[in-house]
Amino acid sequence: xxxxxxxxxxxxxxxxxxxxxxxxxxxxxxxxxxxxxxxxxxxxxxxxxxxxxxxxxxxxxxxxxxxxxxxxxxxxxxxxxxxxxxxxxxxxxxxxxxxxxxxxxxxxxxxxxxxx
Ligand SMILES: [Zn+2]
Numbered sequence: 001x002x003x004x005x006x007x008x009x010x011x012x013x014x015x016x017x018x019x020x021x022x023x024x025x026x027x028x029x030x031x032x033x034x035x036x037x038x039x040x041x042x043x044x045x046x047x048x049x050x051x052x053x054x055x056x057x058x059x060x061x062x063x064x065x066x067x068x069x070x071x072x073x074x075x076x077x078x079x080x081x082x083x084x085x086x087x088x089x090x091x092x093x094x095x096x097x098x099x100x101x102x103x104x105x106x107x108x109x110x111x112x113x114x115x116x
């Protein structure tokens with residue numbers, strides 16, 4: 001079986017254990033043979049570490065560059081966002097299909113999402 005060689009900075013579609021869907025991941029580190037050893041989810045910044053092709057650890061991102069809050073977007077628990085007033089927040093619960101609870105600093109706010 002021929003293995004694909006990856007390079008750092010490349011984007012791949014991969015299952016994110018935090019987003020619980022396939023997300024774009026940016027390759028952070030590869031072996032000499034081009035196998036991915038570390039990839040970061042673009043949506044939640046979670047870094048997944050691979051060893052011999054198997055997921056070995058996941059560290060949830062504390063990144064500074066969370067995506068701006070977008071009410072049309074569908075958020076999931078654990079995703080982070082940047083709000084222009086409240087700053088960086090993390091989705092702590094999906095209340096229903098249009099409401100989420102987001103923790104900003106030490107305050108949880110109910111936000112809307114999935115608005116068309
Ligand atoms: Zn993710």
